[in-house]
Amino acid sequence: MITIKSYCSVRNHQLKLNGTTLLAKEKELLFSDFIKSAYDLNGSTYLKFFKMDDLCKLAFIASEFLLKNRKLSEQYGAENVSLVFANTSSSLDTDLKYYQTVKDFPSPSLFVYTLPNIMLGEISIRQKFKGKNAFFVFEAFQAEFLCNYATRLLNDKKAKAVIIGWVELLKENYEAFLCLIEETESGTELTKENLEKLYTDR
Amino acid sequence: MDALIAKLKTQIIEQLNLEGVAPDDIDADSPLFGEGLGLDSIDALELIVLLEKNYGLKIENPAEGKKIFSTIRSIAEYITANGKA
Numbered sequence: 001m002i003t004i005k006s007y008c009s010v011r012n013h014q015l016k017l018n019g020t021t022l023l024a025k026e027k028e029l030l031f032s033d034f035i036k037s038a039y040d041l042n043g044s045t046y047l048k049f050f051k052m053d054d055l056c057k058l059a060f061i062a063s064e065f066l067l068k069n070r071k072l073s074e075q076y077g078a079e080n081v082s083l084v085f086a087n088t089s090s091s092l093d094t095d096l097k098y099y100q101t102v103k104d105f106p107s108p109s110l111f112v113y114t115l116p117n118i119m120l121g122e123i124s125i126r127q128k129f130k131g132k133n134a135f136f137v138f139e140a141f142q143a144e145f146l147c148n149y150a151t152r153l154l155n156d157k158k159a160k161a162v163i164i165g166w167v168e169l170l171k172e173n174y175e176a177f178l179c180l181i182e183e184t185e186s187g188t189e190l191t192k193e194n195l196e197k198l199y200t201d202r
Numbered sequence: 203m204d205a206l207i208a209k210l211k212t213q214i215i216e217q218l219n220l221e222g223v224a225p226d227d228i229d230a231d232s233p234l235f236g237e238g239l240g241l242d243s244i245d246a247l248e249l250i251v252l253l254e255k256n257y258g259l260k261i262e263n264p265a266e267g268k269k270i271f272s273t274i275r276s277i278a279e280y281i282t283a284n285g286k287a
Contacts, residue, residue, distance in 0.1 A: 050221035051244075105255045108247035109219075 002154055003187035004179050004194060008066040009202035010038070010058060011175035016202065017065050031172055035061055042068075046126065053094040053113035054174070056122045059085070059167040062176040063123045066163070070180075073128040076160035083120045083133040084149050087168040090137050091116040119167060131159055141166045141177070143195040150181045151190060166199070177202055206278045214274070217252045218245050230274040238273075246271060257281050 009016045015023040015038050023041050025034050031054060038061045039049055049060060072081045091114050098110040112118065117135035124133065132153065138145070150162040165178040177199055181190055188194050211225040218241065232238035235246070249271050253259045259281065261267045270280045 047221060050219045105251045108244050108251065112244055 001184065001187070002151055002190045003182060003184045004190050004198065005182045005184060005187060006066060007177065007179040007198055007202075008062045009175070009177045010062050011177075011202065015041075015061070015065065019201070022065065031058075031169075031174055038065075048122075048125075051109060052122060053091075053097075053110065053118075055087075055091060055093060055116065055167065055169045056113060056119045058169050058174055058176045059119035059165065059178075060122055060126065062165070062167070062178045063127070063163065066178045066180055067127060072161050073130075078128055078130040080131055080160040081127070081129045082131040082150075082153050082159035082162045083123060083129065083165075084136075084146060084153075084162060085117075085120060085134075085165040085167055086136040086138050086142065086146065087116060087166060088137065088139060089168060089170040091118070093170050123163075141199055143199060144192045147190055147192045147195050154181070154183060203275075203278055203282065206281060207274055210274055210278055210281075213252060213256060214249070217248050228274060230278075232273060234271055234273060249277075253277070253281070257284075259284055 006018050008018075013025040013027055013029055013034055014021055023038055025037055029037075035054070035057045042061065042064050044064070049057060052060060094110055094113045098107060098114050101107040101110060116137070117133070120133040120135060124130070134149070136145070146164040146166075150164050153159040153162050160183070162181040163178055164181060165176065167176045167178075168174065179195070179198070188198075207230045208225060211228050211230075214220070214228075215223055215225065220239070223239070228239065235241050246267070250261055250267065253261065261270060270276055
């Protein structure tokens with residue numbers, strides 16, 4: 001059975017893993033300070049984190065907690081773990097910041113983040129994944145699409161584990177919702193309804 | 203030269219987002235790339251921007267850049283030699 005093995009959400013100054021709140025900060029806190037708190041809570045050193053743009057930092061932190069104590073690339077093989085993410089604003093947050101630098105000295109370190117799928121690359125480098133990945137832009141969270149895409153990858157033997165996600169960020173508005181999808185004998189079955197419910201209750 | 207090296211260390215930490223690195227942690231004679239600070243190709247581009255933005259120096263020859271950016275001291279020497287310190 002294809003199941004939602006675990007899920008992680010980051011929004012409203014809170015980070016939750018499988019519905020349990022692991023981090024809750026005051027609402028006045030800026031995203032940059034909140035995400036640094038989450039990085040500190042995670043407890044591992046990964047200096048590349050500080051060079052990422054905000055969208056990548058958000059996705060990276062959610063993936064760190066979702067995949068803690070898991071070594072998917074060793075368990076399934078690096079080429080059998082896939083990532084399928086989506087959002088609304090693409091990389092607009094960094095696009096705007098980069099545009100500001102163009103008038104003066106264009107920033108190379110901002111330019112490399114002017115694509116939303118870079119977050120898939122950052123997670124893949126960190127987790128040593130080499131499987132298929134895809135990124136989509138939708139007006140809103142599409143449970144049915146993500147559910148169907150992950151199911152197809154697993155049924156067609158294109159992957160043995162899939163991380164599906166909604167990672168949206170524009171200025172101080174942000175939310176990440178990542179799910180680890182695997183074939184297991186028990187657990188929450190991956191269906192449009194179950195995925196929608198988890199997203200709604202996140 | 204020492205004052206310029208100290209200033210460069212601070213500017214590089216800020217420009218390259220070197221979290222947790224203090225100026226005193228950087229040896230002026232250690233390699234910036236590969237080992238030492240372990241900078242990457244994007245950092246190299248940021249260093250080019252730093253030199254142009256802060257010192258008005260343009261590096262157009264890639265071979266020249268490799269030599270200039272080998273250490274903090276070599277960058278300081280290049281700035282001094284080009285009368286921009």
